[in-house]
Amino acid sequence: MTNTDPVPPPVNVPRPRARILACNQKARQLAALVLAQRGDTRALTQDPPPTQYPYGCTTIFAPGWEVDSSNGTHGLCQPIERDLYDCYHTCYWPAQVPDGVTNAPSWTSSCGAPMQDWKSIDLVFP
């Protein structure tokens, strides 16, 4: 992937991080690239010696929401505001984003266009 690439990585959807499979050909290539580069990074920076990361993403932090399948952030939905209402409508991350079905049906009423009005998005304390 180069910097002139016009589209964000298609892996850019909310999803469970640990077992994510790339959704299409392009995404698969991208994921492979990211992982390969991670390997390179280790090899290239021997001094100080390579940092070891626990594999898998649910091991250290509250699950998934904050890390992608390669334990980084480049595969996350970006910017998050673009994706937030999808998460809400689908109740996809009910522990991280208010869910529209049961617990916070009127969450979006304070903010119609999250990309523009992101400052009026409320945190919810159920």
Add this chain to the structure above:
Amino acid sequence: MQSLVSSLFVASCILLAPCWPQVPAPVVPAHPAAPTPTPPATSGAPATPAAAVTAPPAEAQDPAKPEGEASADAKKPNRRGIAISDPLVHTHCMRCHAIDDKQQMTRISYVRKSPEGWSETLKRMGRLHGLQLSPQDAKQLVRTLSNSNGLARSEAERGLYESERRVHWSEESQDQDFRRACAECHPLGRVLLQQRDDEEWQLLRATHVAMFPLARGQMGGGPPEDESRRFGGGNFGGGGGGGNAGAANAGAGARGGRGGRGGEAAPGGNTPPPAPTQSVGDRVLQKLAKDQPLFSPAWESWSKNRREVPLAGTWTVSGHETGRGDLFGTASLKRVDADEYEITWNLRATDGSTIARTGKGLLYAGYSWRGRSQEGGDSKAAAWREVLLLDDAWQTLRGRLFTGNYDELGVDVTLVRDLGRPRVLAVDGAAIAVPSTGHRLTVQGEAFPANVAATDFFVGEGLSITGVERRSDRELVLVVDASVGTELGVRTVAFGSDPGSAQVTLYDTVDYIRVRPLQGLARVGGAKHPNQLERYEAYAVHRGKDEKPYTDDDVDLFQVRPKWSLAEFKVRENDDDLQFVGSIDPVTGVFTPAVDGPNPARKWQANNIGDVFVMAEIELEVVVRPEPKKVDPAKDDKVKDDKPPVGDGAEKATEAKPATPPPVAKPAETAPIVRAKKTFLARSHLLVSVPIYMRWARLDWEDR
């Protein structure tokens, strides 16, 4: 811009599940066959505490006796539950939770939870079902239920990291199924802090699937066979009359369910429906029912011997706060009512700062301390929450004091109850160089007599105590000499007839430094939502008994104060995270993330998230370990083979390397000591990620 995948997914969701607010929301099932739906009554506005829920009262409903099922309980006359005797519970809950002649109440009698668990349940009773409680009653209910239907000590310990609201923990050791089914939304700790009978574990899943249809992807949620028969077959919910959620759920499970998307089933793909037999979710529920049953030997023996556990008195505190260093001092508890105490903390940190806090706390279920304290007792000052667990012998409280927007700033503490006899409980300055003279070892303990003498202490061969400076009956300084050739390693400091448990480490030189945490997490914030900080610290490390650095037996010696900086963690071309994520204080190691919100200066207006290296650099004057007198060439080769200084990914793993690798060899006994300046480097990884918009874990229980 929305990716194709994402829109596909939403589309399938519209078809399959009631995802949009316009569609009547499914009620949470009281039982697989849910009674009349009650519209959820939450608004997105921040924060109605459990107490002040303003939902319209729901019509009376029996969560355990669905319509058309004359009496589910009648079929199971032997279902054994916990008798609920507190009239307060009867008053507030009986309207919906029927009580039988053994004082067993539907649902309530068959679950046990932590205080946080009860608080969450009461909030849901208010939010979704219209229970209204005064703040006083809510607190009292959490308390009475945490006692009658709480956790035994060992059960509370299992998920302690969740109660302690830790940012760094690991569930790696949990079984694969369990992690797959339950760890994708919240930590497993939340699950580990509950005990239920078989049926209640099933109902927990039903509740999840009704509230979050896509959870079927992880945990299944088709009813077990006998349930489907009981409720007229078909899929869960469909037979229960709980609106259209059931039908939708069935679809969600088969296609586009949450787990399905992440795993085998790409959205829009032709995914075969899950096998009707045992799913991951079924296996997990079965295992939970076995491992975390309603009645466990630990709980039964505890509840038989139940009494008020006395905590009043003075406790010696030792602790550690990342970045600040070690803390020592006392906590005094004064009983004000049954299980209720006033607490006063007086601590001193190794960086010289002092901490004086006062507050209040409650001992739940005989073991679980929950408190809250403020600097100088100022109720407007930032509060620290206190989550401590008492040991079985009632002598030690262990846990975490914390604060911060995401509870991320914490102090690990151990409190040891005063026994009134002299003993050593903790030491500061515990790394002693060999050889050395005049090392000052600060000793914390209790009841040191006025005439305390060097001969009262014992630290083993090769170490001689040349002086004692008594500062108080709780603290003194030992002056210690370590003679040439003293065996390196760990020793215990004994006093008189007490063997002690506080340890000192004898070392020859510093091999490398390491940074903690090995992997950090911060969240952007500050523009609209609060941010989450991360703090780093560095320790000088000795290579340990095996004489190889970067192995499990390496020992931390003392905290060092390096210069901190950030560096790019390059995972793609033109990786630019470093410019955006925020900054680290070069002196304190505190990382402050950049603000939240889309950043127009970034590609795709991405947030200021990213992952970077945290670098530590420090020059130390260290002893140069003498070259071995004679080197066996075969052995030398072996040393090279052992080279890769790679750990197993745990905290202990490799993260630094001295500028010059230390030779692996025994020091020559009589060689003169040579010192040299060396630059040590170490690094760690930092993730700067997105905010959390739903704050389930907000703690209300101790806001009293």
